[in-house]
Structure formats: C-alpha cells, structure tokens
Amino acid sequence: MRLNSFSCETWVEPGAALAEIRSPIDQALVGLVSSAGVDFAAMADHARMVGGPGLRALTFRVRAERLKQLAAYLNDRREGLHRLSLLTGATRRDGMIDIEGGIGTLFSLASKGRRELPDEHFLVDGAVERLSKGGSFAGLHIMTPLNGIAVHINAFNFPVWGMLEKLGPALLAGVPMIIKPATSTAYVAAAAFRLIVESGLLPPGAVQLVVGGVGDLFNHLTGQDLVLFTGSAGTSTKLRNHPVISANAVRFVAERDSLNAAILGSDAGPGSPEFDLFVKEVAREMTVKAGQKCTAIRRVLAPAAWTGAVVEALSARLARTVVGDPRRDEVTMGPVVSLAQQRDCRDRIAVLQGEARVVYGDPARPAVAAGDPEKGAFLSPVLLQCDDPAAATRIHDVEVFGPVSTVLPYRDPAEAIALVRRGEGSLVASLYTYDAGEAARLVSGIAPYHGRLILIDRDCAKESTGHGSPLPVLVHGGPGRAGGGEELGGMRGVHHYLQRTALQGSPGRLAALTKAYVKGAAETAPPAHPFTIPFERLAVGDTIVTPEREVTLADIEHFADFTGDRFYAHMDEAAAAANPFFPGRVAHGYLLLSFAAGLFVDPAPGPVLANYGLDSLRFLKPVTPGETIKVRLTVKQKNPRNAEYGEVRWDVELTNGAGETVATYDLLTMNALAVAA
C-alpha cells in the first residue's frame, strides 16, 4: 500500500506528507505516496557515477540484447500488472494497450536496435566529408551517449507504456534514468518498475524511481542531462522554465496538450467505406481508455452537408458504450482516473458549451451499467457540435481529457485545413478519403502542424493500427501546443540521448577512431589473401590490388550473347557514340563487376562464406574495348554478427589503365570466425 521509491539501489519507504491514491471505481484506497524521504542529490549522483558508466561499458548492441531480454521478462510476468491496471479504471482492453503495448514497444525497439546498432560505443552519423583538396584532412560525425541522466516524467494514462516507451530508447542509448510516474496510477508503474529491477538485467544505477514529487532534483541537472516530459502544457512550461534547465541547456523533450483532429474527406459521403471507417474510429477513440489519451480525437471535421449524418452515426455507435466498473466483463468503458479528473472534464465541457452544443450524452449524469455512480468517476461519452468553428476559439484550445469530442462542419478542404491548423500543433490527425488529390491537399496543408498523419481508407483499414496508436518505429510528438518534442521513431528516439560530435583530422586518424576505412587512410598489406584470413584477424585497411585484365571487344560481344543484354551502347559503335555519355561502344557494367570478382576472388574454401550483396555501386567512367581494368579491395568495416561469423564491408575500386576510377562500390561478405572453423 505504501509505494516505495527506488534510490541508490535501495527501496525507500515514503516519508512524511503521505498522499492517498484512491481507485476511481469506488474510492478504495490503493496506495500511499510521498517522496519526502528521497535524497535527490544522492540519486542524481548515483545515476551519474554508477549507472552511466555501467551502461556505457556495454556496447549499443549489447544493450539492445538486454532490452530484448527485459521485454521477455516482463512479458512472462504481465498478468499481475493487469490486476492492478483494472483498479485505475482501465478495462482489460485498455490495460492491453498499456501493458502489452508497452512490452511490444520494447520488443520492437530491441529488434530494431539489434539490427541497426553497432557492437560499439559510438555511432557514425552520415558520410565522411572531404575537407581538403589533397585529401589529407577530412571530417565525419559520431554520436556518443550523454554522460548524464535522463529524467522521465510520465503521464497517468498509460503507466506501463508511458514508462517503457521512454525507457527503451534511453537504455539503447546507454543513459541512466530517474523515472517519475504520475501519482494517480503510480502503483501500476511501480509494480512494473519492480519487475525491471528484479530482472537483474540492468546494471546498478541504470534505473531509479521517484514515487511522489521530484523535490529538488532539477537543481542537480547539468548540460549532460535531459528531461522527457509527458503531461499538461502548464506543468511542462513550469518545468521548462526552471532556471537550471535554461542555464545549463538541459535538453527538454515535451509531449503535452493536443487537439487532435479526424477529417472526413469531401469525397467520403454517407455510404462510402471511408465514412463508416471515420465513424468507427472517432467512436473508438472517444471511448478507449475513457478518452484519456494524448492522441484521442478532440475535433471531428466533416463536410457541412454530412454533419447530421455524422452525428447520427456517431451517436448510434456511442450508444453501445457500456460505462461502469471495468472489472465487469460487459463494461466497455471505465471511469476516468479520479473524481478530480471527472470534475475537470465537466468544467471543460462547460467551457466548450459556450461555443458548441451537446448532441450526444449527458455530461452531468452518465448511465452507469455496473458500479456505484456516486462513488465512481464515471462520465458518459459526450459529443458536441459547433456550428461556427471558424469563429470559435475554445474548441481549438481546450482539451477535455476524457470521452469528449466536438463535431466541426467545414465547407471546403481549404477551410478544413485552416480549422485543423487552429489547433496550433497536434500529435496526430487522421484523414478519411479515397481521393488522391484530396489526400495530397490535406497532407500538404497540415503536415507541418503534426507529428503523425494517418490516412485511413478501404485499402488499409483492415490492418490499420488506428488513429490513436503511437508506434515504436514512427515518431510520436508534435509541434507547438503538443510540446515540440519527438519520441520513438525507431533509432530517432535514441538520438535524443546522444551527443553528435564532428571529428576532423587525417583520414588515418578518423579511420582508427571509427574502426572504418576512410579514403586516404593508409592501406595495409595483409599477411595473405584477405579471403583466407578469419574475421577476427582481418584488419580494417587491409588491401590487395589485383593484376590487370584487358576487356576486349570479343568479351563484350560474348557477354551480350551469353546474358542477352544487347543494349546498343555495347553493340553499335555509331549509336553508342551518339549517346551523350559514351565515346563509342563500351563494356557492360555487370561485365566489369563480374571480371572484378574474377580478379579478386580466392576460390578455395576459407573464411569468406558468401557474397551477400553490395551497396552504392556507381559506374564513373566507361570502359572501351581494349582497355584494362584492375581492382583495389580494402577491408572497410567489420560488423560482428554471432559466434560463427560476421559481416565484412569491403571498399572496392576499379581503375583503368590510366589509373582513372571506373567504378566504386561496397562489397558485402559474410566471413567465418577462426574460433568457429
């Protein structure tokens, strides 16, 4: 019942000034919280001195492995979380979004991390930049983990998902966390957090927990730290203006209020599949989690002519909602998170009623199918309609964080765009149209105001994950009112925790620092043909240059006959010479590629297991009959994969007899380890 914080590897009992958490279903006491006993300076120090070094001692890829194991650990133990989740007013289905959704996010990030992150302590960002004529001075960018702390301040609505969607990227990045869940559902987050600690998968100091207020934690933040905040604009502004944040340029990523819109296209009248999808999605977003979703649809835009049909269809769907105690099977919508939240919703509905009228639901008296309507923080789904949305202001800036939306009629797509933009920045908007022109117009009109746009139509509806679901591989966040932050988005979300640093120096120095060949760095002579050297012993920079081979006209004609590629540039002198790129007949590009392999391949069984592809092949200069080619093959980068083999990226350059570069590419091979042989 007393919820512990977790500081410096110790569970800290709540101290003085205990606050009560009550279940919104029946006001039963479910937890007592206070962070009065927590030493925030010690906590910050522990994260900085123990957690950070421990995480950074692992490579990016190893951290991704740990994340996968953590996801599996939580997945095996999720049933206990579901039992607690029900007490917050969430239905089992809401709980799945939170719990299975959160764990799934970890699995997805782990899998992407394992594929895309290196077995190293830094990432290379972008290409090598040549910075000098002679080539002795070059530049590139690396990204390394901030040597600081990530403070995660989470919202009440998804205590598990909200914690995990921030934890995944921070863990991949290697930055220790101090996690502060919202108090009203902190017992669910704390239970999930306890599992994370018990898993033993994370090094000491990697995660700490504050149940209750953050005390003087912000006073201990530095320029190596960051704050990720999800919640109201008011709290966000207060935190962001803390003097330490701007004095030390602490990174601050916010996700806050959002008047998300759903827009029925002007082509999608009643009877069309898109009309039905629109109605279904709006009703669903209003009632899932009792509308307490930062991504929920608050503004429902429909062509003016169809507003009546929209309201009618929505009302019919909303009428199916069964409000009550979520522990009862028949209930489809639980209470909001607290009586205070219920009051707040009613107050805000009243504000909206200054500009809109209620067309479905009674804000004051919900029909409660199961549970005590007096004790529970129940609300009816409430649909409003605003007849002059262009003149209105509050419907565009007051977010009712509950099962409440407002229908706004629009005259033409230009007005729809203008109305959506009145939200001044949102997390997401959904578009329901099957018209390509309409889709393009709407997207270009509102994209800069959104972090995510979803186009729902008959072609994708069956598999669509829906308006309200942030996905781990896509960014989540929006500009302006929505806070200007960005989370998730695959590895994009990891980058917030890293410092990008430009490195300048000689190619050799840059190659040594990044363990990847940089053009101009010294080429080393391997002790034997590099195809005979096991993965571990290949050195970046190991280079061979093959003998020359002539490419004859007979070769070209033979290749054409053999492959069937009789393109005129290879076959017809006059036609080829008329081509702006060729002096006359030239060799096929793939003939050069094939001859190159013939020149550099060592045929006998050895460490090279397979050629699995190539990247960035460019034919730079044509080869005419009678010219020679030779190949330089250099180990560019090694990427360990498993205990048996690793990937080798080779820098390949074909030159002609005059020493001019004919073609360049990266060759990819899979090479066995000596220990596996």
Add this chain to the structure above:
Amino acid sequence: MRLNSFSCETWVEPGAALAEIRSPIDQALVGLVSSAGVDFAAMADHARMVGGPGLRALTFRVRAERLKQLAAYLNDRREGLHRLSLLTGATRRDGMIDIEGGIGTLFSLASKGRRELPDEHFLVDGAVERLSKGGSFAGLHIMTPLNGIAVHINAFNFPVWGMLEKLGPALLAGVPMIIKPATSTAYVAAAAFRLIVESGLLPPGAVQLVVGGVGDLFNHLTGQDLVLFTGSAGTSTKLRNHPVISANAVRFVAERDSLNAAILGSDAGPGSPEFDLFVKEVAREMTVKAGQKCTAIRRVLAPAAWTGAVVEALSARLARTVVGDPRRDEVTMGPVVSLAQQRDCRDRIAVLQGEARVVYGDPARPAVAAGDPEKGAFLSPVLLQCDDPAAATRIHDVEVFGPVSTVLPYRDPAEAIALVRRGEGSLVASLYTYDAGEAARLVSGIAPYHGRLILIDRDCAKESTGHGSPLPVLVHGGPGRAGGGEELGGMRGVHHYLQRTALQGSPGRLAALTKAYVKGAAETAPPAHPFTIPFERLAVGDTIVTPEREVTLADIEHFADFTGDRFYAHMDEAAAAANPFFPGRVAHGYLLLSFAAGLFVDPAPGPVLANYGLDSLRFLKPVTPGETIKVRLTVKQKNPRNAEYGEVRWDVELTNGAGETVATYDLLTMNALAVAA
C-alpha cells in the same frame, strides 16, 4: 549613417532613442540605430503571410539554385563590405574569415543542397516501415518547411558570416527570416543585407531586418516559428525564458559561451611536430579577430612537465603580434569591438587572476604599434597560467571574449579529460597527438561534451582548416554551457526548420503522396517497354515482369571460366554443401545480375542513356543449377537533373520458379526527356 531596418519590403528610418555606434579604432561615429519605428506585428505577419508562401512555392532544389546565385551576387560585391569591416576593428584577414567565409558557406550549402535535396516540396526521411503482416498498411516520415518565421539573432564578431551561416539553411528549408544583427557591428551586416535585397533573388517577405532591439517581436511567435540565437548565455537565458517561447514550444537553437580547450598530447613533447602545431594554433586562435571568436581557445592544456616550454614558445609567438589600427598593413591584430568590450575583458582577466597569473602580456597597457592607445579599444594578447587547475573554478567558467587564454598543466590523460569536462560543454576542442591510443582515449573522454573535435597532427596540419573554423558541412554548436544548439552540418542544419511527420496508410496512398514506389502499391502496366518511354512520361509504379530464364550448371561453369571467378560455392558440390548458407553449388550473384539485365533491357536506342549504378543489392536466396529466374522491374522514383535528362531509380526483384525472392536492388539509370530528344 542612420541604419535602416527593413520591414514589409520597406526601408524603415530609425525612430526615437537613437543609439550611436562608434568605431573601436578611434571612437569615430559610424552609425545611428534604433528600431523604434518598426511595427513588429506587421513584420511577423508579412513573413508569415507573404514570405513563407513565396519561399514554399519553390522546391528545395530551386531554393538551392537561388542560394548559389545569391552567393555569386555577394561575391561580386564583397569589396564594399571589407571597407566597412575594417571600421569594426577587424584586420583584412579577419574580414576574410567574415566575408569570404560567409559567402563560401553559402556556396558550400548551395552545392550540397543541389546535390542532396529533391526537386520537391518535401523530403522523405528514412525508410518505409512495414506496419502490418499483410502489407496493406505502412508508414514513413516526411519533412516539410515549418509554416512560420525564423528569427535570427546574431553576434557582433562576424556580422556577415554570422548572418549568412543562418540564412543559408533557412533559405534551403524555405522559412522566411527576421534577422537581428548585433548593434555594435550592425552597419556591416546591414550592408550585406542590402545587397541580398537588391539582388532580387529572394521572394518578397523572405528576409527582413531589425537594426536595434527586437521590441515585442517575441510576443508574435507561434509553434511554427523558431529562434536561432548566437551570443551570451545571459541573453540566451533571458530570451529562452520569454513566456511565449515555452507556451508555444517555439524552437530555440542557442550557441553561446564556450571555454574551448586545446590539448597537447602526453606523447607530444617539445621538438615534436605536434608540439609546434599546438603552439602555432593556440597563438593564432588567441589573436585572430582579437580573440573575439566563440570557437577561440580559452583553456590550453599541456602535460605538467612541458608547461614551461609551452609558455615560452607561446610567448615568443605572441610577441610577434602587431596591435593597432587594422587599416595599417603591418597590423596583425586590431582592437576589440568597443571600449565597453575592452573594459569587460579587463574585468574578467582580473577574475581569472584570482586563480592564475599572467605569464605574457600586460592586461592594462597594450603596446600599440599604430593608432591612438587612448582612444582605441586595444588589448595586448594575454596568456595566464593556472598551477592548480583542478582546484580552480573561474578558469573553467569565465570566458574572456578577447585575446586571452590560460595554460593549465595536467598530470595524465585522465586528468586532462576531467579538466576539459569542467568546461561543461564547449563548441570545440583541438587535440595534438600522434599516438593512436592517446587520441582514442581523449576523444572518447570528451566527445559527449563537444560539438566538434579536431585532431591536428603532422599528417593533416598542412591542409587543416584549424581549431577555430566552423565548416558548413560539419555541425557547429555544443552541449551545456555552449547552448545545446546545432547549426550547419550540411543538411542537418536545414532540418531544424522542418517538421518531421510520420505518414501512415496504404502503400498506394504513401506512394502517391511521396511520388516514390512503396512495396505493396499497385503496379501499373506502362503503354510500352519502360526503356522506350521518355523521362516525363514514365510513371512511378510502371512495372514489367520478364519471362523466365533457366540458370543451368553449364551457365555457371561457363561464367566461372569467362570471368575467372571460380569460387568453390559455384564449382564444388561437396564444398558448397558444407557452407552454412548453400545447399550445394549455386549460381554466382553477378551471373544472376547479368542475366536479369539480359531479361529486362530493351536494346534499341531510346530514352535510357546509361545504367549508372545500383544501390542496396542483397542476395536473399541462392539459385541452384536448373532453377529459373525472372525479374520484376518497377519505376521507383524520378529525380529531374537538367533540361536533357533525369535519374530514374528502379525497384528490381529477382524471383525463382517458386516465386521466392532471390535478390533485390535499386537500379539507377539516366533517362532522356522527350523534349531533349
């Protein structure tokens, strides 16, 4: 003499409360400024309603063309700027960093923009994400220009470079600017700005100028706007805490104080090339622009044993400095920007003297070779030495913005790292070592605290651009004390002005919106073989599927003989079967690639001019003798290049008789336009 602002296409005379700008050389009056007459609301409105739409009507690539033309226009007229630059106290050489450096930055950004940006109104960021099992629902990210205003607040030290390094990325992005140069050198910036307006190359509203204070401009900012600030931490904090900034989540990019370090490696003793390079670089950074550079070296770290030698060598070099009126040829260092700045430097030196002693130069009395030492804001280069830098604090947090540095002895690389980190975030550090281990240790120790690290050694010194030069292709900015912002870095600097938006929908919808084929989108049948269709008329999605071709054992053996590629996986059944990836002998990858071309190429002269390369080739499944292959070839993306031809990217998939994918890649061809034919 009266410096005009430029608002709503009108030059605005300064109104009341005129401030004087005086030359620091002799206190001559060079300008009168005030922004009292400027209507900031109208200015913001003009940028938003006229400038933004005008810029966004152009594509990214067209804006890059304009930028190139603008650079050329300024380059032809730069001499007048040099004449003004001298009045600020800058030497001709300082002026070249400012003026030629600024124009060069535009050329570099324009050239990168023309190569890397599309002829479109959006960028696609990253890969398509598959979001469903069946493939009917997918996601990707686009980036579009913010529909707002960029407010550029620049520092006094490089009035031209400072304006242009921000203008280039904003113009590429398509975001209109309100530019506020620092008052003390505003006449140089205003002269360059006037040239930009007179060039007629930018649409109305694209650029406006505030000479003087920014009045109530910030009150008119929204979530679509951004502020880029260069200057002191104090001013930055004040602006960033403006209530509108955090209420509307206005993007705020700051570049401010920085205690940049130069670190002499523990291997680089007196007599080594790196020792000499170190001394040369430190002396240069102290005196260029009289040390008024945000990137200048403030902390000079050297192994304790060599501190004496370092001070001696630096003193000898600094003694060559000729301080005075920069209009005189023999002068190598001018005054600082004002008498107030001179006073501020002296006050701060006094603070440092609490922890360090002056070992070169007299802070109070510079030797002035030319000019009036009483009237001019001259300073001597001043070198200090701090004997206990670990115990000191002010040397790590007080930036003297003038020709002043402090030598800090260190005992071992770990202490050097700890001392550098005491700066709490810097723009740049330079490392002087020829030892790979030392370089790696230092880089990994300090990278998270820096936006840029330069490794200067004997291999790159001749071509190095030096410690102090931000380059357009590398990021400029640093964490923590340095403000946490990032500018330049090639297209990275452009991205600050764009909103990233995730798009979700059916592959067909995403393909139509991005004009690029997305796997799963409808494949259309072109009216003829696509190789016979001119660039303009090729449609994204146009697809052909070739007949099948068998790959025989004879083909494989013949290919091996012809090319010389007798790798055992193709030649030796038993050895191939022992390989973990192959069932037995398999066809060469390049044989498949060559046969594929034979299957899809149309041989006659036509719009396809050349195969210029391929990307992302992956061999996914081996092909055994007797299997068949066929090819699907789809127009994936078109990229116009010039009036004669454009690039076509084709999505190519090879499948076997069972319909399994054998290989995938992007084929790149250059295709003629019909109008050119």
